[in-house]
Amino acid sequence: MTPARPLPPVPTATYRLQLQPAFPFAAAAAAVPYLASLGVSHLHLSPVLEAVPGSEHGYDVVDHGRVREELGGEEGLRALSRTAREHGLGLVADLVPNHMAMAPRHNRALWEVLREGPRSPYARWFDIDWEAQGGQLLLPVLGGPLGTQIEQLEVDGEVLRYYDHAFPLREGTEGLPLPRLLDAQWYRPVWWRLARTELNYRRFFSISELIGVRVEDPEVFEATHAKTLALLREGVLDGLRIDHPDGLADPAGYLRTLHDATGGRWTVVEKILADGERLPAAWPVAGTTGYDALRHVDGVFTDRSGAGELLGDYRRFAAPQTDRGGEWAATVRRAAYKVLGHELAAELERLTRTASRVCADSPDPALRDRAPWALRTALRELLVRLEVYRPYSAADTAALLTEEVAAEARLAFLVPEESGAVDAVRDLLLGRHGEGPGPAELRARFAQTASALRAKAVEDTAYYRYVPLLSAAEVGGNPGAPGVTPEEFHAYCVRVQRDWPATGTVVTTHDAKRSADVRAALAVLTECPRRWADVLAEVTRSGEGVPDAQLAWAAWQTVFGLGPAAPERVREALLKHVREAGLYTSWTEREPPYESAVAAFVDAGPCGAPGQRVTALRRALEPYIRANVLGTALLHLTMPGVPDLYQGTEGEYRALVDPDNRRAVPLPPPDPGEKGALTRAALGLRARRPEAFGDTATYAPLSAEGPAANHCLAFARSGRTVTAVTRLSLRLAESGGWADTRLPLPPGRWTDVLHPGPEFSGPTRAADLFERSPVALLERVDGDGPR
Template sequence: MTSERPDLTVPTATYRLQLQPGFPFAAAAAAVPYLASLGVSHLHLSPVLEAVPGSLHGYDVVDHARVREELGGEEGLRALARTAREHGLGLVVDIVPNHMAMSPLHNHALWEVLREGPKSSYARWFDIDWEAQGGQVLLPVLGGPLGEEIGQLRADGDVLRYYDHVFPLREGTGELPLPQLLDAQWYRPAWWRLARTELNYRRFFSISELIGVRVEDPEVFEATHATVLRLLHEGVIDGLRVDHPDGLADPDGYLRRLHEATGGRWTVVEKILADGERLPASWPVAGTTGYDALRHVDGLFTDPAGSEELLGQYRRFAAPQPDRGGDWAATVRRAAYKVLTHELATETDRLTRVASRVCSTSPDPALRDRAPWALRTALEELLVRLEVYRPYTSTDAASVVTEQAAAEARLAFVVPEEAEAVDVVRGLVLGRYGDGPEHVEFRARFAQTASALRAKSVEDTAFYRYVPLLSATEVGGEPGRPAVSPEDFHAYCARLQRDWPATGTVVSTHDTKRSADVRAALAVLTECPQRWADVLTRVTHGGASAPDAQLAWAAWQTVFGLGPADGERVRGALLKHVREAGLYTSWTEQQAAYEEAVAAFVAAGPCGAPGAHVAALRQALEPHIRANVLGTALVHLTMPGVPDVYQGTEAEYRALVDPDNRRAVRFPPEDPGDKGAVTAAALRLRARRPGAFGSTAGYEPLAAEGAAAAHCVAFARSGEVVTAVTRLSLGLARAGGWGDTGLSLPPGRWSDVLSPERRFAGHVRVAELFEGLPVALLERVDTAD
């Protein structure tokens, strides 16, 4: 322990803590000695600014000027920072620039806008379309149509009350009769179902409780970032994680402004990269939060041939229609159409209005006489064909909104002349018709709508419909191509080390649908698809009747991945699963009979007696699950980038989608086991030899030789550290084991970090390397300090 301020410029490793009223700053401070001993350099804190009271996540910010009192306030944060410093740790904080909570009672800025309207000094904060809804902000808070709920609305002094909701009254309107009073406000309380088509403020995805913030306005940026920047410059915090930059009007400009304001502090962005997509090279950030790394690490432990066979088993078992879970691309496309016309209907309407306004007022004849319906159709057909989240001003929009997509979009029109609307819309996106304010607004809103569409249609819909391998349906994943070859993995790592050496990497987060250890278990099924099919045959004949076969397949995989667990956890995750899928029930149109059938099936089947068959298979495959768990952990902790360890995952951690993955954890874990030993060894080695992993470090793939070479993935870092892991261990066992397969180490003498008495040099037999564990972490000792 030292009182000197350590060098906290770039983390060597971070540890994510989920702050909430039940785990405030003081609880985090109590965990500091243990976390420092683990080997991380920084604590990574979920949002710390004032949020809706009782919030379990903090992303529903209500006041950017104050540190959250429920967590201990600013003094509590400063006390945590002091404790962290005393143990050599820094703080990285999650910030939320895109949105605030739609909670007027707690959100002072929003309260003033609702009270004073567009003339409020805070009106510029929020992305509100004052030209729609007669100049009133639609508030979708009523439980039914106004005629049914008006009796629950009442004026009380200078406020309007509706159950727990409180809204300000416009000055001088408090004495009006209720109908006239409602008409006189700058807002309109409305039936919650109207949010889908009538909402006139930008929101986070389709969540009406989160209103978009216009941080592209310099004054809004200053006001919403002043406290965080002050804490940075005063040394309380050291780095930033930026939540959802794709929702912003101008991510490029925002990140440049943030970089300048922070003085270039280490900052990573929650940017989801599609397969093959690259982070914009001009962004002044350290990299992403790491979902691209998750996809590559998971894919490394997935058998490509077996995953194809598993897909065939799934199609035979569940018989899904191609666009309702049978084919990945078709499922994504159908989901995108559904999201645009339902959840994001109001965003599509607004984008269409902007396009119509640009066209109708343009001096360019090529843009005139475009019917709104044609522009809307063109917009929808282009948006559903985007294969990434959005275009950026710093990148070539033509590579995102492609000519091929335009050609396919034109087929939606019968009359060729009307199909020209596609070329008009694409031209507007590409900036071919000018850079006036309305052209810029259109491009920004197109990009914002695209990002919301991608998230909702892929991660929140298609991932729950296309379920042959649940481990592949993860944030940033590519379920249509779940496996990653060692060659592709090494190429990815080499690119990271060259272009983004300080990027974040993750395998479990507060947003992952299944923790890394659950996914590691599921990946083993790609090595034994027939055994899985045989087990499903037995449990299907066991008397537990599922409401639909896709749900049954997903439910049985869920309990295989999770292992023994409380049935309520499984039931909660699967109810969320079917609502997100939206095939038979949904969040807004819940079908009680179907959901009751789901709950009954879960209790009688996966969590009942038939579940013993799945448990027996998992037990038989336990050595191979262990190999994947340990291999995933070690690769993540030693590959290029800055690894983020999610709370509790230093030991074996099995969790499903939130809120299951945000449960409180114990510090230290009760039984860290082999995974705890591997994690601590890797983190402490990173802390001891930061140069071996940093921005100037090297990355060298190491190729094994022999019949089982494909089952060993190894790489060296700066000639000082070697990582070697077992890949596809079930296939390895079937083939007879390692035999004489060998691995040539870089020059020098090497010590096993987990068992320092074990020494190696030159060419080693892989069987000897993996004698105790299916992974090995070696440190060069002839150059050690």
Template sequence: MTPERPDPVVPTATYRLQLQRDFPFGAAEAAVPYLASLGVSHLHLSPVLEAVPGSTHGYDVVDHARVREELGGEDGLRALARTARAHGLGLVVDIVPNHMAMSPRHNRALWEVLREGPKSPYARWFDIDWEAQGGQLLLPVLGGPLGEVLDELRVDGDVLRYYDHVFPLREGTEDLSLPHLLDAQWYRPVWWRLARTELNYRRFFSISELIGVRVEDPEVFEATHDKILKLLHEGVIDGLRIDHPDGLADPDGYLTRLHEATGGRWTVVEKILADGEHLPASWPVAGTTGYDALRHVDGVFADPAGFGDLLGHYRRFAAPQTDRGGQWEATVRRAAYKVLTHELATETDRLTRVATRLCASSPEPALRDRAPWALRTALQELLVRMEVYRPYESTGAASVVTEEAAAEARHAFAVPEEAGAVDVVRDLVLGRYGDGPAHVEFRTRFAQTSSALRAKSVEDTAFYRYVPLLSATEVGGDPGRPALSPEEFHAYCARLQRDWPLTGTVVSTHDTKRSADVRAALNVLTECPERWADVLTEVTRDGAGVPDAQLAWAAWQTVFGLGPAEPERVQGALLKHVREAGLFTSWTEQEPPYEEAVERFVAAGPCGAPGERIAAFRESLREHIRANVLGTALVHLTMPGVPDVYQGTEAEALALVDPDNRRAVDYPPRDSGGTSADKAALTRAALAVRARRPGAFGDTATYMPLPARGAAAGHCLAFARSGEVVTAVTRLSLRLAEAGGWQDTTLTLPPGRWSDALRPDRAFTGQVAPAELFTDLPVALLERTGD
């Protein structure tokens, strides 16, 4: 019996669950009564299709035709859906169109390609350059150069084995000697370090274990989406989250095809928008997964003036040398050069080869006689100046690959005539020399490389090198300008309500480097930069054992934001921090002496006796941290869009970067009191209001800022939703207290009688003093109850 779809299909609020072997469909099903009681309308599931065994995230898909057996298989998913329906909940599922796991023994489609080569019917699935590397697909799996590990490869019947790796043998090659057998395959196992420069398949960012999938091919789209679409049409699931559309050859075309195939189901895309960038208006989606909302919510709780002072202290304390004085833009640029020439060298090579072939064969005189080195230089200089993730066909490339960027790029050439390569490359990106297959390939490769470069250089490198305020180093964030005014926040919300009213919004996800509550605590430091500097002077007085001052600054902020925690959690996050930064060690070139020094410093300092001083300082700011935690939560749950509550964050949740933030959650959670209990009550109340008054928050709702008046007006952030609900929160509460409190400040409510959903015994009308509104809590959620 097919379960009926819930009404409405469009979520009012979702709750994200990280499925894994230790938290399968059965565990999610057991949690349904509790989750339904929160007031969400849908459960948001991490990927459910078959993945590499033991995967803790599910983004390494190996079979699109099956629901993951480790989670309980399709029967388990359908049982979860039935139980959810019985409690009034629907399901939204995360899907991964861009890539699959590079694991032949689990990925049968890839297995067939390795066995049969480009003639395999599955060869069209994968983005492989068969013209490179002598027609063999490079597999970067060996622990050393082939000559050093040849004895560790062995033939076992019709397969080749290398430790846990298993590869099929091309028919008729089983009896060849090992060197000749390797030459006869459609693939070539190579030293893992060659992935940097020699790969001939597209991958996810610089992760060689994930191979790109060509969903732009209609047959590949149908094969990889058949199971998900059946689950949609049978009412098992209601909506989709699309992982990393920027990696696709044609995001515009893919989303159009998906929209048609789903019948227009609610769909959001993991699109990271740069400051000032807008989602393409032509995309048939509800909006983004919400990182743009995260930046705006965080930003309104940071003090712009205080951040400037904090930045000054950071420069003096950390003395960052890698970015020429601690400038964010310079840090990003330097990181981009490093990523292009190291992690993405193979992608740059392939793009250069396409450009070189185009120029050599073009009848256009302007394209002829362009040296490969000049084209490569032009490509690099334009790519590092991209300020967004990529261009799109629907919006045009001229607005993102700008003439200003080209003018700067020309300075990389000593001879003006050679600088003409920049104009050649830019014109090719803009499509000014035609739309032949090679031209389309170049534009596609440029966009895909740009996307990978932006992610790797900003999210995975610069965010770990530029650390004056760790709360700003978040996906979609702008660490160079982390603080936003209330006016900027209101303008963003008004635009969201007008253009994308059903978009997703988040403040914590499986990918955030710090949970919202950790970031809320860190934002308080922008209100007391001098006191923070004094505390650091105190805890670092002797300076002993500090491997580098920039890491030390980040480490002290980490324990301030996290609060008391197990040392191994801090150690793990900071080890990841220094490897991602890549200044003294990295994932691929690890420096054990430096990493050991980091571990000793963290154990003796932030996690040792000096860390107690940081804990005491944090405790002295407890009420102001509480104001930020509760304010962030309430704004998120009532602003335009569909809020997504990440697992466990309905109460206070203090987590660092993955895997710390992906730990399993117990349901129902234990009541730990204090801020956590306040946040849990607030979450329930806000979600209940959304459920009671869906019209106040949906696509036909309105958003109206409510400016306060008086000496402390800037500390009250308030807005009304459709004249039915009012949100009011305290911002920069420490600055407020230091300035003498609310004094004569007032807030004028819209007409009507208003009841406080957080304190139902209270009611207000007309003009209200924030001092009265925020007596017990630094936030208020009002419902209109009468004229």
């Protein structure tokens, strides 16, 4: 019997690489010597399985059994793994269990389903409602109604073609006239706009090009995970990042199955935790990918009172033309209603069909005589009131769908008797009508729909409608309460070290709206809201060419955060901004005159001569931006958890929303600068002192003493290292500096690894500690110290 391979070590730090045809495995291998010298322990690879040809992200998987040929295939991945191991590095890969590409000509499993229908052995792979749409799978691929496109459809042997789309024909239908041939298929090509209301397959959010996969089925799990599990068993891969587990029918069950199949490899999940929400303790994972850490790091450099002043200015400047008021909670609620009525209308309809069927089939009279419209209304009203992505258990559901929530939901009904639909739905979701496949399916689909709704309503809509402080409108953030106190930051870190010491932490990702360095600059505006208001008044004095005030506010903040940049980058990000906001234009209902006005305004204003005034303000605030940039980097690299560095962020990295943040970066960066030196020093310390940062380490907050104590955030790790950063440095300078503020250090003698030289001990003057830099990373130099 072959002995089990020992588990690889838990990462100490990972480095995220965005693989694509222009940056394949060979390019990653070429960067390995540099990345190893940087001090990370593992490379974090974007998805490596076969994807749609040309895909720049890899989340549109078409074959789970093959490593992507455009990246170099399996041999290329194995060669990268060998090179990484020669330099002491492991590999962590991004795994996509929730969906595959809706691309039949590349996706063999889907091709067979279209050819054979529900009797195909692959039909169980995909989350399709065969009872809807007359038993045909809706394919929203046509550029217009069928009558205007039918001449573009042609039969080629046993294949139906439409431009670059290809679909298999059902056996025996090849010779039928085209209209009859279309009716005879297991699928129905339709105008793409019908996806909004008529779609009958689960998808990723509102992206019809990605079809949901049923990994809750053991056979589907085995088929879609065999290659990845083999790569783990053979030591090619060491760990996993799980993409969007909230989309699955049973995330906890999936993660248990995965844990057993991998033998307990280090695994983190892309889970967005709402403010105050906790990761389910029973999940057999190391933790999240780290958006909760991002929110706390950003928040501690944000001045709460100044953010409140910015909000007041924003309301006066933009609220009359924005989402009717400039209130965060109200903006989220209105966005949720809009998304359920538009982008996710098909998902709400499927959920309604499920609820109707469960009620009609129930022996309990309390569930009978519920009209579909009433059930739809009840589901909508309960969904929009969820303040987290989804419930995972009956206890979660009970805590979320309280009687107070139900009472609010009932107000949507004009006839009180009709409001009983709310109680019927709520009771089913709470399990009060027993178990069974019907109620279980309703609960799973409710949770799946909830996660899609939260993502679309918050991340993809509200973040673009409520913009008093753009740095707070980040994945995992809470724009309604952007500031985090040092006490709250420490409490979070203590909890992470206790409960999830090997969780991932991030400050920049491929999904971030703005990179950490851009957000660090924007946070300085909370320390000088009056100066920002004065500059904004000056650059917008004429009001000419401004499409709307909300867009103008966001545009000026964008160029402040980004600094000098090519106008096309700003223009592209702002066009995405207004389409996501959906107030005057959108992705599916574009208004060309408005979009042209946005582009013209960006070129003439923020990226034109008036923008120089904003650039001048940024230059004047550069010392305080530097403090935030360095402080953010140092906290990320030394706080509890496993830091994940996004490609290029070891040096200065200013990027906006994708695709801007997914562009290729040179490795190594040509001039990593001061931030690069900090990154290398901190990672080197983690590698040299792994016991100070791992799962057995400790985290101890350190409190400064003196008039500027609140401006120093500090903590010790295992009595061996001390991190100290300056927060709200502009406010500090305006109040006269550190004066006699001191930071009492733990016992021992300490030296700053960022600026070797003097030693420190006992109560140390902050002015001395931060003489050369707004941050300090101390290492104990008189022995190991206490554990």
